[in-house]
Amino acid sequence: MKIAVIGSYCTKFGELWNKSLYDLLAESQIGSLKNANILSNQIDAIYTGNMCSGILSGQLHLSSMATEILNVNCPSISVENACASGGVALRQAILAIESGTAEIVMVNGVEKLTDLDSTDITSALISAGNEEFEHFIGATFPSLNALITRAYMHEYKLTRKQLAHVSIKNHKNAINNPLAHLKKEITIKDFSNATIIADPLTILDCPPISDGAVTLILSSEKFAKNWIKKNTSKKIVYITASTQSSDTLTLSSRNMLTEFKATQIAAQKAYDMAKIKLEQIDVVELHDGFSITEIISLEDLGFFKKGTAGIATEKGLTQLNKKISVNPSGGLKAKGHPVGATGISQAYEIIKQLQHKAGQNQVKNAKIGLTHNLGGCAGTSVIHIFTGE
Amino acid sequence: MKIAVIGSYCTKFGELWNKSLYDLLAESQIGSLKNANILSNQIDAIYTGNMCSGILSGQLHLSSMATEILNVNCPSISVENACASGGVALRQAILAIESGTAEIVMVNGVEKLTDLDSTDITSALISAGNEEFEHFIGATFPSLNALITRAYMHEYKLTRKQLAHVSIKNHKNAINNPLAHLKKEITIKDFSNATIIADPLTILDCPPISDGAVTLILSSEKFAKNWIKKNTSKKIVYITASTQSSDTLTLSSRNMLTEFKATQIAAQKAYDMAKIKLEQIDVVELHDGFSITEIISLEDLGFFKKGTAGIATEKGLTQLNKKISVNPSGGLKAKGHPVGATGISQAYEIIKQLQHKAGQNQVKNAKIGLTHNLGGCAGTSVIHIFTGE
Numbered sequence A, B: 001m002k003i004a005v006i007g008s009y010c011t012k013f014g015e016l017w018n019k020s021l022y023d024l025l026a027e028s029q030i031g032s033l034k035n036a037n038i039l040s041n042q043i044d045a046i047y048t049g050n051m052c053s054g055i056l057s058g059q060l061h062l063s064s065m066a067t068e069i070l071n072v073n074c075p076s077i078s079v080e081n082a083c084a085s086g087g088v089a090l091r092q093a094i095l096a097i098e099s100g101t102a103e104i105v106m107v108n109g110v111e112k113l114t115d116l117d118s119t120d121i122t123s124a125l126i127s128a129g130n131e132e133f134e135h136f137i138g139a140t141f142p143s144l145n146a147l148i149t150r151a152y153m154h155e156y157k158l159t160r161k162q163l164a165h166v167s168i169k170n171h172k173n174a175i176n177n178p179l180a181h182l183k184k185e186i187t188i189k190d191f192s193n194a195t196i197i198a199d200p201l202t203i204l205d206c207p208p209i210s211d212g213a214v215t216l217i218l219s220s221e222k223f224a225k226n227w228i229k230k231n232t233s234k235k236i237v238y239i240t241a242s243t244q245s246s247d248t249l250t251l252s253s254r255n256m257l258t259e260f261k262a263t264q265i266a267a268q269k270a271y272d273m274a275k276i277k278l279e280q281i282d283v284v285e286l287h288d289g290f291s292i293t294e295i296i297s298l299e300d301l302g303f304f305k306k307g308t309a310g311i312a313t314e315k316g317l318t319q320l321n322k323k324i325s326v327n328p329s330g331g332l333k334a335k336g337h338p339v340g341a342t343g344i345s346q347a348y349e350i351i352k353q354l355q356h357k358a359g360q361n362q363v364k365n366a367k368i369g370l371t372h373n374l375g376g377c378a379g380t381s382v383i384h385i386f387t388g389e
Helices: A021-036 A053-057 A062-070 A085-098 A118-128 A131-135 A141-156 A160-174 A221-230 A261-274 A291-300 A309-314 A331-335 A339-354 B021-036 B053-057 B062-070 B085-098 B118-128 B131-135 B141-156 B160-174 B188-193 B221-230 B261-274 B291-300 B309-314 B339-354
Strands: A003-010 A045-049 A076-079 A104-111 A196-198 A212-220 A237-246 A283-285 A368-375 A380-387 B003-010 B045-049 B076-079 B104-111 B196-198 B212-220 B237-246 B283-285 B368-375 B380-387
Touching: A003 A021, A003 A085, A003 A221, A003 A339, A021 A062, A021 A104, A021 A212, A045 A062, A045 A085, A045 A339, A053 A118, A053 B053, A062 A076, A062 A104, A062 B237, A076 A085, A076 B076, A076 B237, A085 A104, A085 A212, A085 A237, A085 A339, A085 A368, A085 A380, A085 B085, A104 A339, A118 A131, A118 A141, A141 A196, A141 A291, A160 A291, A160 A309, A160 A331, A212 A221, A212 A339, A237 A261, A237 A339, A237 B062, A237 B076, A261 A291, A261 A368, A261 A380, A283 A339, A291 A309, A291 A368, A331 A339, A339 A368, A339 A380, B003 B021, B003 B085, B003 B221, B003 B339, B021 B062, B021 B104, B021 B212, B045 B062, B045 B085, B045 B339, B053 B118, B062 B076, B062 B104, B076 B085, B085 B104, B085 B212, B085 B237, B085 B339, B085 B368, B085 B380, B104 B339, B118 B131, B118 B141, B141 B196, B141 B291, B160 B188, B160 B291, B160 B309, B212 B221, B212 B339, B237 B261, B237 B339, B261 B291, B261 B368, B261 B380, B283 B339, B291 B309, B291 B368, B339 B368, B339 B380
Parallel strands: A045 A076, A045 A104, A283 A368, B045 B076, B045 B104, B283 B368
Antiparallel strands: A003 A212, A003 A237, A104 A212, A237 A380, A368 A380, B003 B212, B003 B237, B104 B212, B237 B380, B368 B380
């Protein structure tokens, strides 16, 4: 598998009160066309990942909004897999090229969360879980993840301090990301006074409520090889694996709370598909939906043995240019988490890294990168592997 | 293109107060596996079309619900293109097989509309249009279609009587469909006393609010050819074209109200892809979102010249076994319109027709069938062409 990324654009992430869903999508789509130096009528299909626009903005059918913005009539598809909507949309865009029905595909992730109060938003986000058996009886998404955290702490002796270092690292990384939502360093001391969201998770373990949009332009390898002749200043990044796996919607239906089967399956398939070994990966953007999610995902992806990712994080092994550079963008925690955009914004960061355009957070000699995007409590896991030229 | 349909199942459509979203999806998924005589672990991917579950039931991530029901871990994707969610999900399932990443794919359409009152449902349905420029200023989906109807009546002298014959035919057809929501004949007289929904559209011009689910099992031609050897009593139906096109989300952005560009483009591409002429089509399930939508769609698909579908309908040319058999299932008007399920339920009917198992509504010697599914005011149009063996 070899799919080219020939263009990308990401809006600022944050509380963008002056921008609507339409504004964000338009900025991102038009920015990506400019970045790829192509015209809208060259696009064969558009995929748009979004989770909450129906519930929060009364707006569905973003696929049609996307074509209205560009004044095109190509097939346009909206994809919703909770917080993995972006990653799943990216995978569908790739399949469209692989099916032979499209040569150039635009893929958007967009989310507008901040027009309502946080109770409404929390209600919207738990729609990623089971409404009848979780939300209806009072569970929220943070409370389900608090259960996971408690189980992991009990089973593997994870300390509060180890866990805190996930967010400390991610906040530190975000300072150098010009598009990040939260650009503020935090320290271990901040955790002692931090508001509890769902014990033991504090506000410093949870991502912010962000707005944002991001777009990639993908093409067949054949198209990209011609395109680069006219765009000699550009650098193509290739996607060499795209895998997805699923698990139960309902947390109580699982055998285990402390690992995510969907990631384990998708990761193994991705390494096989890209024909690489784990050790070859230079940089990772993974789904730190909560601080605990980064710990579990590091193990599910194979970077650390079960039960050791907490110690490794505290030791700094996931910081930039250490054992494995994890979330150089700042991750969901600090870059921000406009849910439907998240999976594609991970790809945006990896592309920058592999083009060696990541500025102060550049991972040295980065050649191979991985993105990992989860939906719900890992009911969906999507993995992509990227290589520079 | 040649994709096999090896299994199908459709629940009863209607006000199914005793069935949840989960119940409907489970009945349909399990029914389809039984119909195809395969096991859940043979499924390589699942696609689920749904529009309103987030807004009306607080439940997104149906992709994960679908894998939980079957206890499988394959890739599972939720697709939302308003009322075209089902048709678009079907097309994505086909692309998955064509990409070579899947051999057997399950595709679901499911919708649970009746747990709230009709004001909430009307609000949910207008999310298919532009929230900022249509819903916010008071437009509903029926009112936008009333504008279209007025424009068409003015331009082509369509009479109230001609328009009524769309619904009269569809109600008549539904009487012999065991799964239909409304099984009641209506006459031209009923229109004079019918409640006005949005003038000139009466309640007899609008589809009912329905619950329902439907599932197809698709496979590669290669798999189907082996499968049929062990399932000699079954009849394979093949999909020979799958096309989609888009138009503006906002009705006021169009040049024309009385024809739908997205259908015209998708139809031409579909006839080319299936290598057939219009005259070879024996049976059509088209998207009669409102009575006017059937009139316009008959012309967009090419069955009648612009401005003449009203007269043709009144003359009975779209009745069973006349010029072209349209909506033998009863259409959205009388079979019912569980929005995300509609596009796939159209395919379900065409498959029955091409297997010559459509009972009293069987179209004689049906060999080639077409489905046409719209989202919003035709912001999305999806067309599939099917052939019997």
